[in-house]
Structures are given as C-alpha cells and as structure tokens.
Amino acid sequence: MLIFDELQTRGHESLSLIQHPLTGLRAVLAVHSTVLGPAIAGVRLRQLDEEALVRSALDLSESLTFKSALAGLNYGGGACVIMPGDSDLLTSKTQPHAREALFRALGRELRPLSSRVILTEDIGVTPRDISFVAQETPGTLGQHTDTSRVTGYGVYRGMKAAAKYVLDSESLRGVRVAIYGLGAMGRELAEHLHREGARLIVADRRPAVMQELVEDFGATAMEPADILDAPCDIFAPCAEGGSISLAAVPRLQCRMIAGGEHHPLTRAGENAVREAGIVYVPDFAINSAGLIAAAHGCGKEEAAEQVYQTVSRICEVARHSAQPVHTVARLMAEQRISLIGSLGRRE
Numbered sequence: 001m002l003i004f005d006e007l008q009t010r011g012h013e014s015l016s017l018i019q020h021p022l023t024g025l026r027a028v029l030a031v032h033s034t035v036l037g038p039a040i041a042g043v044r045l046r047q048l049d050e051e052a053l054v055r056s057a058l059d060l061s062e063s064l065t066f067k068s069a070l071a072g073l074n075y076g077g078g079a080c081v082i083m084p085g086d087s088d089l090l091t092s093k094t095q096p097h098a099r100e101a102l103f104r105a106l107g108r109e110l111r112p113l114s115s116r117v118i119l120t121e122d123i124g125v126t127p128r129d130i131s132f133v134a135q136e137t138p139g140t141l142g143q144h145t146d147t148s149r150v151t152g153y154g155v156y157r158g159m160k161a162a163a164k165y166v167l168d169s170e171s172l173r174g175v176r177v178a179i180y181g182l183g184a185m186g187r188e189l190a191e192h193l194h195r196e197g198a199r200l201i202v203a204d205r206r207p208a209v210m211q212e213l214v215e216d217f218g219a220t221a222m223e224p225a226d227i228l229d230a231p232c233d234i235f236a237p238c239a240e241g242g243s244i245s246l247a248a249v250p251r252l253q254c255r256m257i258a259g260g261e262h263h264p265l266t267r268a269g270e271n272a273v274r275e276a277g278i279v280y281v282p283d284f285a286i287n288s289a290g291l292i293a294a295a296h297g298c299g300k301e302e303a304a305e306q307v308y309q310t311v312s313r314i315c316e317v318a319r320h321s322a323q324p325v326h327t328v329a330r331l332m333a334e335q336r337i338s339l340i341g342s343l344g345r346r347e
C-alpha cells in the first residue's frame with residue numbers, strides 16, 4: 001500500500017502509530033476528518049497483519065465521517081485499531097488486570113488529543129473497555145449505551161425504509177434476508193426480522209451461534225463461504241468489514257445490500273454492484289442508530305426513527321434523480337461537510 005497516496009486520495013487528515021511496551025499496546029490511529037467537530041473514532045481489537053490493520057483504520061474512519069455527517073452530528077470520523085499482541089494475556093485469569101492496563105494505556109496515550117479524537121467501541125471492544133479508557137481521558141463516548149442492540153434495531157428500521165423503495169413493500173414478512181455475521185449487532189437484527197416474519201439465511205464462522213438461530217428463529221444455516229451465493233432478496237453484511245470482495249459481486253443473488261457492517265465493499269465493489277442491478281444502502285446511512293443514541297443520550301426508538309427517515313430521504317432522492325442510493329447518501333454527507341466546513345473554524 002502506498003500510504004501517503006492513499007491518505008491523499010481518500011482525504012484522511014492523519015495516520016499515527018501508538019505503542020506502550022509495558023502493556024503490549026500497539027495501535028494505529030486514523031483521523032479521516034475533523035471538519036464538523038472532533039473525530040468519533042471506533043476502537044477495534046483485531047488480530048490482523050500490519051497492512052490490514054492500517055486498511056481497517058482507514059476504512060472505518062472514512063465510514064465514521066460520513067455516518068456522523070449524515071446523522072447531523074457535530075463530529076468527524078476516526079478509528080483506532082489495536083493489535084491484541086498476546087491475546088491470551090487479555091483473557092487470562094492469572095492476569096485479570098491486563099485488559100484494564102491496555103485500555104488505560106490507550107487512554108493515557110490519546111489524552112493529549114482529546115479535543116480532536118473521541119473514542120467509542122467497535123469490534124472486539126466492550127463498553128467496559130471504553131470505561132477504562134475514560135479513566136484516563138475525557139475523549140470517550142458510548143460507555144453507557146448498549147450500542148450493538150440499538151444499532152441492530154436501527155439497521156432493521158433502515159432496511160424497512162429501503163425495502164419500500166427497492167421491493168415495493170415495507171413489510172418484510174416472507175422476505176428472504178441473508179445475514180452474514182451473527183455477533184452482537186447481527187443477532188439483534190435477526191431477532192427483529194424474525195419477529196416480522198422474514199425468512200432468515202444465516203452464516204457465521206462460529207457454528208454454535210448459527211445453530212442457536214436455527215433453533216430459535218427457524219433460520220437456514222449456510223457455510224460462510226457459500227452464503228454469498230444464496231438466492232435472497234436482501235443481503236445483510238454484519239461481519240468485520242470487507243465481506244463482499246470485488247470478485248464476489250457476480251455471485252450475489254439479491255436485489256439489495258443493507259447491513260450494519262462497516263465498509264463491506266470497496267468503491268470498485270460499489271460500482272460493480274450497481275452494474276449488477278443491486279441497490280446498496282451504505283453502512284454509514286443505516287448503521288448509525290448506536291452512535292446517535294450515544295451522542296444524544298436518546299433511546300433506541302428515537303435513534304432508529306432517525307435512521308428510518310434518513311434512509312427514506314436518500315431513497316426518495318435516488319428515485320427522482322435516477323442516481324444510485326449509495327451515491328446519493330455520500331453526496332448528502334459530503335454536502336453537509338463542505339457547507340458547514342466553508343463557515344470556517346469557530347473562534
């Protein structure tokens with residue numbers, strides 16, 4: 001990866017490396033934008049090689065910029081991806097404070113940036129971890145909100161708004177939804193879809209989790225490698241990012257992609273999906289309920305209603321302008337950033 005070219009093309013403000021040898025902390029911090037306010041930075045704990053770690057931070061931070069802008073929040077976008085290093089140590093019973101030490105070290109390292117970077121949970125990180133960070137820096141958000149549940153409900157509501165436009169029916173009864181990734185957010189989405197009578201097809205790399213959904217919701221389980229080929233109406237990526245590679249696009253047999261996963265497709269993938277006649281409701285438009293609830297201190301209904309309204313507005317504009325849904329969503333976010341950014345910094 002040519003890092004500076006990548007930063008310039010995608011408009012990132014900065015990329016930093018953080019390390020704290022005593023606790024084994026090694027992390028990458030990407031700040032995509034602070035035009036609208038301090039960057040909300042999702043904190044991830046993931047076992048990745050160094051290049052994938054950087055890519056994950058660049059992708060997540062870009063999504064968070066657009067998510068905050070579209071949700072009308074006064075935040076920019078960032079991401080902090082931590083390498084677990086000795087991951088056994090983090091769960092070890094003989095070292096019960098290793099996790100606290102790691103996250104407090106992160107907070108301490110980032111405290112000087114607290115007016116520019118606000119940390120919140122993402123994959124592999126819990127509200128408790130963020131509360132450790134909050135011991136060391138005022139720059140945190142979301143440690144008091146169960147964002148996964150709220151986000152899963154918001155994705156469900158956003159899916160309904162988009163179904164009205166794509167499937168000509170807001171009801172998801174009998175609609176076939178393939179969910180890829182059944183973690184905290186994906187499972188919550190599955191529950192709401194099941195309650196409405198959707199037909200679920202599910203895949204996760206953890207077989208026990210799939211089995212639970214087969215038993216509880218009558219879902220059809222598939223191998224993770226095969227679910228991209230599943231005939232369905234809606235494909236819902238809810239795993240760890242990059243679930244739909246460019247090469248995999250021709251395998252999709254859905255009419256719409258709408259899930260909570262950050263960055264399931266690259267820009268080239270978005271174009272390929274459009275050419276295949278599939279509507280893509282982008283991550284940053286549909287997965288914002290948790291962030292909205294944490295930022296406003298509101299409940300899940302209010303936050304999910306905002307997602308519903310936003311997705312409806314995007315689909316309406318897409319219909320009238322004959323542009324793809326994902327293009328309209330990005331333009332709306334970019335317009336707000338550019339307009340508010342043109343006012344200049346507040347004194």
Ligand SMILES: NC(=O)c1ccc[n+]([C@@H]2O[C@H](COP(=O)([O-])OP(=O)(O)OC[C@H]3O[C@@H](n4cnc5c(N)ncnc54)[C@H](O)[C@@H]3O)[C@@H](O)[C@H]2O)c1
Pocket residue numbers: 122123124147148149151180181182183184185186203204205206209224238239240241260261262287288290
């Ligand atoms: N949780 C939130 O509040 C929230 C908010 C907005 C966006 N998101 C995004 O939603 C996605 C999921 O978040 P989560 O909190 O549910 O995470 P999670 O870690 O709880 O769940 C991820 C699930 O995906 C499965 N998975 C990962 N890679 C897989 C693969 N290659 N094949 C099959 N299964 C795979 C894992 O086994 C796990 O069950 C992430 O991209 C996250 O950034 C989450």
